[in-house]
Amino acid sequence: MQDYQYNKEELIADAENHRYADLKEKLTHLNEVDVADFIGALPATQVMIVFGLLEKEVAADVFANLPIENQEQLINSLDDQQLSTIIEDLSVDDAVDMIGELPANIVRKVLRNATPETRQMINHFLRYPDDSVGSIMTSEFVDLKRELTIKEAIDRIRHTGKDKETISTCYVTDQEHHLEGTASIKDLLLASDEQRVEDVMEKDVISVATTDDQEVAARLFNKYDFVALPVVDAENRLVGIVTVDDAVDVMEDETTEDIEKMAALQPSEKPYLKTSVMEMAKHRILWLLILMISGMITGIILERFTDAFVAIPLLVTFIPMLTDTGGNAGSQSSALIIRGLAVGEVSPHDWLKIVWKELRVSIIVGAALAAVNYVRIVITYKNISSMIAFTVSLTMFFTVILAKLIGGILPLVAKKIHVDPAIMAAPLITTIVDAMSLIIYFSIAGKLLGV
Amino acid sequence: MQDYQYNKEELIADAENHRYADLKEKLTHLNEVDVADFIGALPATQVMIVFGLLEKEVAADVFANLPIENQEQLINSLDDQQLSTIIEDLSVDDAVDMIGELPANIVRKVLRNATPETRQMINHFLRYPDDSVGSIMTSEFVDLKRELTIKEAIDRIRHTGKDKETISTCYVTDQEHHLEGTASIKDLLLASDEQRVEDVMEKDVISVATTDDQEVAARLFNKYDFVALPVVDAENRLVGIVTVDDAVDVMEDETTEDIEKMAALQPSEKPYLKTSVMEMAKHRILWLLILMISGMITGIILERFTDAFVAIPLLVTFIPMLTDTGGNAGSQSSALIIRGLAVGEVSPHDWLKIVWKELRVSIIVGAALAAVNYVRIVITYKNISSMIAFTVSLTMFFTVILAKLIGGILPLVAKKIHVDPAIMAAPLITTIVDAMSLIIYFSIAGKLLGV
Numbered sequence: 031m032q033d034y035q036y037n038k039e040e041l042i043a044d045a046e047n048h049r050y051a052d053l054k055e056k057l058t059h060l061n062e063v064d065v066a067d068f069i070g071a072l073p074a075t076q077v078m079i080v081f082g083l084l085e086k087e088v089a090a091d092v093f094a095n096l097p098i099e100n101q102e103q104l105i106n107s108l109d110d111q112q113l114s115t116i117i118e119d120l121s122v123d124d125a126v127d128m129i130g131e132l133p134a135n136i137v138r139k140v141l142r143n144a145t146p147e148t149r150q151m152i153n154h155f156l157r158y159p160d161d162s163v164g165s166i167m168t169s170e171f172v173d174l175k176r177e178l179t180i181k182e183a184i185d186r187i188r189h190t191g192k193d194k195e196t197i198s199t200c201y202v203t204d205q206e207h208h209l210e211g212t213a214s215i216k217d218l219l220l221a222s223d224e225q226r227v228e229d230v231m232e233k234d235v236i237s238v239a240t241t242d243d244q245e246v247a248a249r250l251f252n253k254y255d256f257v258a259l260p261v262v263d264a265e266n267r268l269v270g271i272v273t274v275d276d277a278v279d280v281m282e283d284e285t286t287e288d289i290e291k292m293a294a295l296q297p298s299e300k301p302y303l304k305t306s307v308m309e310m311a312k313h314r315i316l317w318l319l320i321l322m323i324s325g326m327i328t329g330i331i332l333e334r335f336t337d338a339f340v341a342i343p344l345l346v347t348f349i350p351m352l353t354d355t356g357g358n359a360g361s362q363s364s365a366l367i368i369r370g371l372a373v374g375e376v377s378p379h380d381w382l383k384i385v386w387k388e389l390r391v392s393i394i395v396g397a398a399l400a401a402v403n404y405v406r407i408v409i410t411y412k413n414i415s416s417m418i419a420f421t422v423s424l425t426m427f428f429t430v431i432l433a434k435l436i437g438g439i440l441p442l443v444a445k446k447i448h449v450d451p452a453i454m455a456a457p458l459i460t461t462i463v464d465a466m467s468l469i470i471y472f473s474i475a476g477k478l479l480g481v
Numbered sequence: 482m483q484d485y486q487y488n489k490e491e492l493i494a495d496a497e498n499h500r501y502a503d504l505k506e507k508l509t510h511l512n513e514v515d516v517a518d519f520i521g522a523l524p525a526t527q528v529m530i531v532f533g534l535l536e537k538e539v540a541a542d543v544f545a546n547l548p549i550e551n552q553e554q555l556i557n558s559l560d561d562q563q564l565s566t567i568i569e570d571l572s573v574d575d576a577v578d579m580i581g582e583l584p585a586n587i588v589r590k591v592l593r594n595a596t597p598e599t600r601q602m603i604n605h606f607l608r609y610p611d612d613s614v615g616s617i618m619t620s621e622f623v624d625l626k627r628e629l630t631i632k633e634a635i636d637r638i639r640h641t642g643k644d645k646e647t648i649s650t651c652y653v654t655d656q657e658h659h660l661e662g663t664a665s666i667k668d669l670l671l672a673s674d675e676q677r678v679e680d681v682m683e684k685d686v687i688s689v690a691t692t693d694d695q696e697v698a699a700r701l702f703n704k705y706d707f708v709a710l711p712v713v714d715a716e717n718r719l720v721g722i723v724t725v726d727d728a729v730d731v732m733e734d735e736t737t738e739d740i741e742k743m744a745a746l747q748p749s750e751k752p753y754l755k756t757s758v759m760e761m762a763k764h765r766i767l768w769l770l771i772l773m774i775s776g777m778i779t780g781i782i783l784e785r786f787t788d789a790f791v792a793i794p795l796l797v798t799f800i801p802m803l804t805d806t807g808g809n810a811g812s813q814s815s816a817l818i819i820r821g822l823a824v825g826e827v828s829p830h831d832w833l834k835i836v837w838k839e840l841r842v843s844i845i846v847g848a849a850l851a852a853v854n855y856v857r858i859v860i861t862y863k864n865i866s867s868m869i870a871f872t873v874s875l876t877m878f879f880t881v882i883l884a885k886l887i888g889g890i891l892p893l894v895a896k897k898i899h900v901d902p903a904i905m906a907a908p909l910i911t912t913i914v915d916a917m918s919l920i921i922y923f924s925i926a927g928k929l930l931g932v
Binding site (some may be wrong): 036058059060062063066110172184186188191192194196197198215216219233234236251252253254255257274275278279281282285286288289290292293294295301302307308310311314315316318319322325326328329330332333336339340343344347348349350351353354355357358359361362364365366367368370371373375376380384385386390391394395398399401402403406430455456457460461464468 | 498509512514589613635637638642643644645647648649651655666667670671683687702704706708709725726729730733736737739740741742744745746747752753754758759761762765766768769770772773775776777779780782783784787790791794795797798799800802804805806808809810812813815816817818819820821824826827831834835838841842846850853854857880881906907908911912915919
């Protein structure tokens with residue numbers, strides 16, 4: 031995979047050797063995201079100096095992309111005038127994100143340097159719950175009135191557009207700010223000057239509520255290919271917009287959360303390298319404990335069959351293969367269903383189709399694995415009863431079927447009872463299938479081998 | 482989770498009862514994605530009729546969103562004139578997507594009804610490899626010349642913008658189509674009429690090559706919050722753009738692929754409910770076979786310790802708990818690293834930090850699990866030697882440490898040798914850790930219990 035990387039080492043060398051004129055020139059050619067990445071890699075003593083080299087227009091954008099430690103450091107070091115300029119240039123959603131992570135005394139300095147309007151806005155936005163649409167929206171959108179002519183509308187955009195998050199979609203509201211429609215900049219530009227906004231606006235608008243789960247908004251972006259989505263309050267008044275870049279972040283975070291849950295981890299929002307050892311241990315231990323204790327049940331089941339495996343110790347040696355294959359077969363099915371649920375391709379509604387499909391697939395797969403297994407045991411152990419090989423293979427067959435049915439159904443059950451389906455993945459499925467496969471194994475052994 | 486759903490049942494009832502006037506009116510209020518979803522749910526006999534109700538402006542958009550079976554059906558039923566209109570209205574990327582999936586005779590009908598220019602364009606685009614940027618780009622972008630005034634540029638956009646995929650970002654090229662810069666519609670509108678495009682354009686443009694992996698492009702969108710990204714050929718000539726909606730699809734597909742690989746599935750591009758039983762069995766069986774055969778090694782290891790577990794059969798009952806906990810502990814670490822690699826938060830570079838962190842985390846987690854386990858065994862089995870409890874707990878401790886180190890390192894090794902890290906997940910880790918934990922278990926049992 032080719033990497034599109036700026037030359038970070040070169041820039042760091044420039045900073046270390048105080049080649050600030052060179053550095054300043056190079057930074058003007060860099061995307062703000064990369065500038066922030068570079069500043070984040072600098073020693074603390076350099077951060078303030080390098081940040082000072084930035085042009086005023088990009089300072090706030092770079093600031094918004096900095097790691098929280100650097101934001102905190104800069105807020106401490108900047109004078110009130112400088113800080114105030116940056117805060118006013120930040121998008122509300124970026125400012126709110128940052129404030130949510132800063133310690134209280136730093137937050138006070140930020141709010142003290144914001145204008146009363148910005149302060150009020152930030153305080154308002156901070157009240158939305160963490161995973162709600164309100165928490166990721168921004169209030170910097172273009173609003174138009176329906177009776178404006180296209181020319182007036184475009185003039186308005188040209189005059190007010192500077193501080194807006196996007197002008198690609200404009201929003202049409204009435205006097206009480208109720209959302210009446212949307213007009214894309216393309217539709218506006220393509221219309222003739224004397225037409226009115228209401229002639230080109232789209233009246234059937236899909237919008238979300240401030241209190242909706244942010245995942246709902248993200249799914250809508252994915253489904254309808256939106257670039258921005260209007261957010262309304264309980265009275266259908268337009269209060270903000272969510273832009274696609276924030277929706278993409280939500281999707282990526284939700285995916286990470288799913289993958290973590292599927293691996294029996296309690297989700298963490300911090301990147302791996304920034305999570306402390308104690309935090310990490312905390313996020314891992316709960317599920318391991320639960321699963322370990324559940325795994326003890328398997329031990330209790332095994333105990334009941336002590337006589338059988340003392341009589342034929344060889345039976346023990348097939349246990350890991352049988353339980354692992356069962357676990358893998360079940361996890362395959364559960365992973366497909368969990369992902370299908372997440373992207374909206376399947377729903378609990380489809381349970382009968384899923385059971386029927388898993389049943390047929392598992393019969394084919396189980397039979398194939400059982401056959402390979404039988405042949406292999408007969409070849410490897412020439413001097414044992416072929417009944418042992420048959421016992422193991424028959425167990426394999428039934429275990430695969432059972433595992434795939436359980437793996438296919440449990441995520442649907444979870445969804446139905448409003449539990450996150452992602453926990454019904456490999457670890458839990460394996461634990462359940464383990465116990466069942468051993469019961470099948472020794473029941474068949476009892477019948478066929480008389481132990 | 483609230484659902485934003487149109488009333489599909491009502492629409493289907495309208496179609497069944499031939500209330501076409503009603504239906505036509507209702508469809509005008511629906512997003513094209515939903516119209517396509519609705520048509521996809523109709524019986525074949527209704528598809529053509531309902532598609533005929535659509536207004537000309539939305540027909541191509543709806544068509545682009547239909548399932549491939551319906552596209553094929555419509556291409557068969559539409560007359561040349563109707564088909565030609567739709568094909569010319571499709572985006573090149575949508576047309577190319579569709580043609581990639583259609584049978585050859587249908588493709589011929591499509592190409593016959595395209596204008597020579599469109600036909601040439603489609604043929605050209607079809608030549609890009611499946612996962613390349615070229616395969617997801619579109620050629621419908623706005624290009625400007627640097628010496629145009631803002632007024633001329635906006636006029637040009639107003640005249641040519643209709644069929645463009647986006648006008649939010651416009652592209653500045655020289656006479657030979659070399660990419661010289663980009664100008665957002667915002668920058669253009671906010672500038673004064675007599676300024677020139679070159680005064681407002683961004684000269685430091687991040688672009689991708691047609692031959693780049695589409696995942697590279699998707700990552701750039703995520704990193705830089707782009708809405709569109711220019712695509713250049715080997716001579717830096719602008720040949721297309723990728724828009725964020727296509728990048729989002731790529732991200733989602735790549736995530737699905739990763740989750741499938743992590744669950745020992747061979748990735749499939751089809752949704753669960755549309756994949757046939759045989760296909761599904763095929764995608765599942767390979768890895769199950771590989772893992773089953775690898776699992777046999779664990780059996781061979783166990784055989785060497787037959788004497789030990791015949792002497793103390795109780796030892797057998799702890800095997801599933803020990804191997805499962807080891808597998809789970811290892812999968813936790815591997816899932817974190819696989820995801821970290823996918824989103825670019827860690828790299829093979831960081832291996833020493835990762836080993837050091839996993840070591841410390843696993844010591845804490847392993848010690849806690851071992852302690853719980855010890856207490857539980859001593860309480861449950863009052864009449865056995867506490868040495869057995871100690872053996873199990875010590876094995877637990879070392880297994881967790883080993884599992885987490887293996888789980889943390891293997892994805893990095895895979896990345897380093899250009900294998901997809903996603904295969905180093907639960908199934909493979911479990912198989913490896915199983916064998917190791919059993920060796921640890923019976924070695925400790927041999928030392929402490931003398932078996």
